[in-house]
Amino acid sequence: MSIYTSNGSPPFNTTRASHIVLTSKDLDKTRYFYETAIGLEVTHQDNDSLYLRALEETSHHSLVFHQSDEPAVCKRMGYRVYTDDDLNLAYDHFNSNGINAIFVENPFQGRTLHVNDPLGVPLEFCATMEQSPSLMQTFHKHHGACPASLDHVQIATHDVETALRWYSDLGFRLTEYTADDVTDEVWGVWLKRKNNTQDVVFSAGLGPRLHHFAYNVPEVANIIHVCDVMSSLGLAHTMDRGPGRHGIANAMFVYFRDPDGHRIELFTSHYQFIDSDLTPKRWSLTDTSRSQLWGLPATERWFYEATNFDQVELKKPLLNAKPVTLESFLEKT
Numbered sequence: 001m002s003i004y005t006s007n008g009s010p011p012f013n014t015t016r017a018s019h020i021v022l023t024s025k026d027l028d029k030t031r032y033f034y035e036t037a038i039g040l041e042v043t044h045q046d047n048d049s050l051y052l053r054a055l056e057e058t059s060h061h062s063l064v065f066h067q068s069d070e071p072a073v074c075k076r077m078g079y080r081v082y083t084d085d086d087l088n089l090a091y092d093h094f095n096s097n098g099i100n101a102i103f104v105e106n107p108f109q110g111r112t113l114h115v116n117d118p119l120g121v122p123l124e125f126c127a128t129m130e131q132s133p134s135l136m137q138t139f140h141k142h143h144g145a146c147p148a149s150l151d152h153v154q155i156a157t158h159d160v161e162t163a164l165r166w167y168s169d170l171g172f173r174l175t176e177y178t179a180d181d182v183t184d185e186v187w188g189v190w191l192k193r194k195n196n197t198q199d200v201v202f203s204a205g206l207g208p209r210l211h212h213f214a215y216n217v218p219e220v221a222n223i224i225h226v227c228d229v230m231s232s233l234g235l236a237h238t239m240d241r242g243p244g245r246h247g248i249a250n251a252m253f254v255y256f257r258d259p260d261g262h263r264i265e266l267f268t269s270h271y272q273f274i275d276s277d278l279t280p281k282r283w284s285l286t287d288t289s290r291s292q293l294w295g296l297p298a299t300e301r302w303f304y305e306a307t308n309f310d311q312v313e314l315k316k317p318l319l320n321a322k323p324v325t326l327e328s329f330l331e332k333t
């Protein structure tokens with residue numbers, strides 16, 4: 001089977017997944033979870049919004065919450081492009097291809113382009129954000145998981161093949177993927193612009209929905225320590241999966257659910273994927289080591305619960321593949 005390949009000369013230069021915009025019913029509860037327990041730095045809070053970033057980040061924010069009394073949603077996923085010229089190229093590219101893209105003004109970041117991908121995911125691209133020194137070497141303030149930087153998001157979508165094609169045309173590279181052994185249908189794609197295995201993952205499911213966003217932490221000890229921290233803060237019940245190690249991308253991981261149910265992954269040990277002669281790694285849908293090299297499978301809720309995007313219609317997946325869940329695994333043993 002030949003898999004769709006990346007456009008080596010994309011219409012504009014996207015550099016990385018940059019930020020996530022979510023809603024929260026209670027910004028103070030959200031702040032406690034992310035600042036006190038996870039270890040992110042708060043860079044701004046007012047009555048309506050909360051902005052956070054990780055320890056290596058000099059840009060103003062990688063995680064934004066807007067207060068809302070409605071059920072929590074993801075309002076937008078943010079990417080960085082290299083320069084403002086790339087924003088103009090992106091504007092021209094989308095609008096000349098019949099995709100409505102508009103410039104907006106957002107606090108703490110430069111000119112920002114809003115557009116929806118063909119799956120319905122609301123995106124924004126910007127080239128710049130306000131900069132200030134990070135806490136990277138302010139070691140006495142490090143706590144929780146000591147998260148270093150936002151790394152990637154995973155999105156459930158009804159149509160993974162369309163996601164692969166659209167993002168590949170924008171220059172994203174496929175690093176790993178899962179496919180059906182018989183039909184070759186693609187179930188999940190790990191796509192990247194920066195130097196490691198992923199900026200965005202699309203997996204088959206009711207969508208589009210945000211499955212999780214992930215921060216990179218410096219070492220495995222941070223993964224274990226944050227579990228202890230969650231316990232001592234009375235937040236052990238927020239643990240959603242792990243710790244464990246994914247076969248795909250080699251990540252040592254743990255997942256938590258925040259006060260509104262948004263899922264955060266903390267992980268370490270992705271690998272570099274840069275050279276032009278590297279080829280994507282294929283995994284079989286029947287190979288459970290893709291999800292965990294060791295340990296028990298994830299629960300059904302990990303597979304099926306996710307955050308809706310704001311006012312975006314949900315569609316049933318074109319490819320249905322039953323995952324091996326903890327519940328189905330225990331039934332068989």
Ligand SMILES: [Fe+2]
Pocket residue numbers: 152153154212214265
């Ligand atoms: Fe992840």
